[in-house]
Amino acid sequence: GGGPNVLEVDGLVVTYGRSVLALSGVSLNVPRGGAVALLGANGAGKTTLLRAVTGLLPLYDAEVRGGTIRFDDRPVIGRDASALVRAGIAQSLEGRRIFPELTVEENLRVGAFAVRDRAAIPARQAELLELFPRLGERLRQPGGLLSGGEQQMLAIARALMAGPELLVLDEPSLGLAPLVVAEIGAALRTVTDRGTAVLLVDQGTALALGVTHDAHLLEHGRIVASGPTTTLLADDRVREAYLGTR
Numbered sequence: 001g002g003g004p005n006v007l008e009v010d011g012l013v014v015t016y017g018r019s020v021l022a023l024s025g026v027s028l029n030v031p032r033g034g035a036v037a038l039l040g041a042n043g044a045g046k047t048t049l050l051r052a053v054t055g056l057l058p059l060y061d062a063e064v065r066g067g068t069i070r071f072d073d074r075p076v077i078g079r080d081a082s083a084l085v086r087a088g089i090a091q092s093l094e095g096r097r098i099f100p101e102l103t104v105e106e107n108l109r110v111g112a113f114a115v116r117d118r119a120a121i122p123a124r125q126a127e128l129l130e131l132f133p134r135l136g137e138r139l140r141q142p143g144g145l146l147s148g149g150e151q152q153m154l155a156i157a158r159a160l161m162a163g164p165e166l167l168v169l170d171e172p173s174l175g176l177a178p179l180v181v182a183e184i185g186a187a188l189r190t191v192t193d194r195g196t197a198v199l200l201v202d203q204g205t206a207l208a209l210g211v212t213h214d215a216h217l218l219e220h221g222r223i224v225a226s227g228p229t230t231t232l233l234a235d236d237r238v239r240e241a242y243l244g245t246r
């Protein structure tokens with residue numbers, strides 16, 4: 001598709017089980033090559049939205065009850081996570097859930113499972129190791145021996161091995177030191193500069209400010225404010241949402 005948005009979410013309603021309403025009519029767009037942050041307190045529905053976009057709701061006994069999601073002008077709902085990776089939506093949602101027994105390089109190869117052009121994989125890996133030099137220094141080490149920050153870098157790099165058009169991230173800065181967060185932010189800026197769109201959930205403000213242009217504030221499953229990330233992060237409602245959790 002050639003529209004201005006790579007991702008369009010319109011009126012999305014999601015429940016867990018039969019009754020827990022997690023999203024009640026959420027609409028947002030991610031422009032092609034753009035970077036958008038989703039802000040909000042614990043339980044607001046941020047992770048649920050990311051699960052919907054990446055095809056992971058069925059794993060959590062959750063269901064779409066209304067609305068639509070379109071990626072590249074094609075419907076997303078009903079397609080499974082690996083089909084969506086092949087279509088161009090890569091994600092790192094489960095924090096640092098890398099494979100601890102596999103080496104760094106093997107972890108990266110796992111991320112390339114859906115790549116049809118196998119000959120392109122070494123060049124992509126080399127490009128990602130330039131982006132995350134620490135991973136290059138540790139290619140043959142088991143992933144489990146990396147520091148928390150390095151494991152987060154590996155999780156992001158693994159997702160990028162798929163060569164996605166959209167990268168979806170949940171709390172990549174959680175528990176990491178400010179210097180490491182800055183390193184990850186610089187890498188993600190390069191990623192968006194090269195044309196990959198990003199949809200980011202992060203409770204820290206550093207990545208949202210450093211990487212995204214636009215942001216939305218979720219409250220109890222609804223978007224209650226939207227705007228440039230800098231403006232929104234200065235909003236009292238956002239400050240309150242964050243103060244409520246940290």
Ligand code: ATP
Nearest residue numbers: 016020022040041042043044045046047048049060
């Ligand atoms: P957090 O930062 O705590 O993850 P969040 O903004 O990502 O918050 P969600 O995790 O999307 O919020 O949760 C939205 C709502 O859905 C909450 O009411 C939560 O209790 C509920 N919920 C989330 N996961 C499940 C689940 N697996 N089963 C049942 N209810 C769930």
